[in-house]
Amino acid sequence: MRKLLITTLAALSFLGMSLNAQADGEPPRFDGIYGGLFSAYGIMNGTFVYNGVAQPDFDLDGPGAGVNAGVNWTNDMWLWGLEADGQTLGMQDTATCNGACNVTVETDGVVTARARVGVLFGEDRQFAAYATGGAALVWLGIQNNGGAGEKTQPVEATFTVGGGIEGYLFGTDWMSTKVEYLYVGVDLNRRGVLVNTADRGNFGFDGLHLIRWGLNIHFN
Numbered sequence: 035m036r037k038l039l040i041t042t043l044a045a046l047s048f049l050g051m052s053l054n055a056q057a058d059g060e061p062p063r064f065d066g067i068y069g070g071l072f073s074a075y076g077i078m079n080g081t082f083v084y085n086g087v088a089q090p091d092f093d094l095d096g097p098g099a100g101v102n103a104g105v106n107w108t109n110d111m112w113l114w115g116l117e118a119d120g121q122t123l124g125m126q127d128t129a130t131c132n133g134a135c136n137v138t139v140e141t142d143g144v145v146t147a148r149a150r151v152g153v154l155f156g157e158d159r160q161f162a163a164y165a166t167g168g169a170a171l172v173w174l175g176i177q178n179n180g181g182a183g184e185k186t187q188p189v190e191a192t193f194t195v196g197g198g199i200e201g202y203l204f205g206t207d208w209m210s211t212k213v214e215y216l217y218v219g220v221d222l223n224r225r226g227v228l229v230n231t232a233d234r235g236n237f238g239f240d241g242l243h244l245i246r247w248g249l250n251i252h253f254n
Contacts, residue, residue: 062160062207063254064106064113064200072212072248074098076123078141078220083236084131091129092139092239098123100144102248108154113162115150121246128179135178137235141242142173144218146194160202167195170218176237192219200250210250218242 080092100121107114126140152164170192177185198214220239 062158062202062210062252063108064115064154064162064252065108066252066254067103067105068210068250068252068254069103070101070248070250072100072102072119072121072246074100074121074123074244074246076125076141076242076244078125078239078242080139080237080239082129082131082137082139084135084137085235087131089129089131089235092127094125094127094139094141096123096125098125098144098244100246102250104150106150111154111159113150113152113154113164115152115164116148117150117166118145118147120145126175131235135235138175138177138179139237140175141220142175144170144172144242144244146170146216146218148194156201162200163197164200165195165197166214166216167193170194172218172220172242174220190220194218196244198246203249208252210252211248212250213245213247216244216246218244 075097076095078092078094080094082089082092098121100119102117102119104115104117120143122143123141126138128136128138130136146168147170148166148168150164150166152162155161155163172190172192174188174190175185176188194216196214196216198212200210200212203209203211218241220242
């Protein structure tokens with residue numbers, strides 16, 4: 035949680051730098067194609083049942099990083115856009131099940147394709163508050179560290195929703211920063227996943243929470 039707090043504070047501080055930084059000259063525009071980089075912090079909890087007995091819950095969290103690209107259209111104070119991104123994640127946790135197994139669950143990566151709808155504000159409408167939603171793919175890994183079980187690597191096709199704030203940075207008309215939250219619906223139960231050569235376990239997840247800060251370059 036300390037890392038999550040630090041990440042959030044850093045993101046808010048960078049966003050704050052842009053609040054009154056617009057220089058005189060051509061106002062920035064959100065129209066057009068853009069691309070950029072972002073850092074992230076993720077949290078995901080899960081349950082594990084082995085041989086009909088509930089085991090300690092999984093508590094995954096960790097940092098990540100990725101790239102995104104998209105296109106925006108504006109009309110007066112309104113913003114519409116499409117965005118796609120991919121990121122890696124370093125999230126994992128291990129549970130021991132009655133001495134019979136030592137299972138690690140990890141989240142390796144996420145890809146999303148989303149629409150964005152928002153409102154522009156500020157003296158030059160250099161800031162945008164937006165909602166976003168679309169489809170997501172999540173790469174998971176489940177493995178018995180004892181070596182008796184195979185590694186299961188399911189890919190969840192699911193949805194994502196969230197929102198954020200984006201603003202042009204340091205008085206430029208070509209670079210912006212954003213902070214956003216995404217919920218990724220990793221909530222499908224995984225039943226009958228092989229834990230060792232003889233037994234199988236049931237896994238359930240209650241969703242992946244992502245806080246992300248990024249920099250975008252605008253080509254307009």
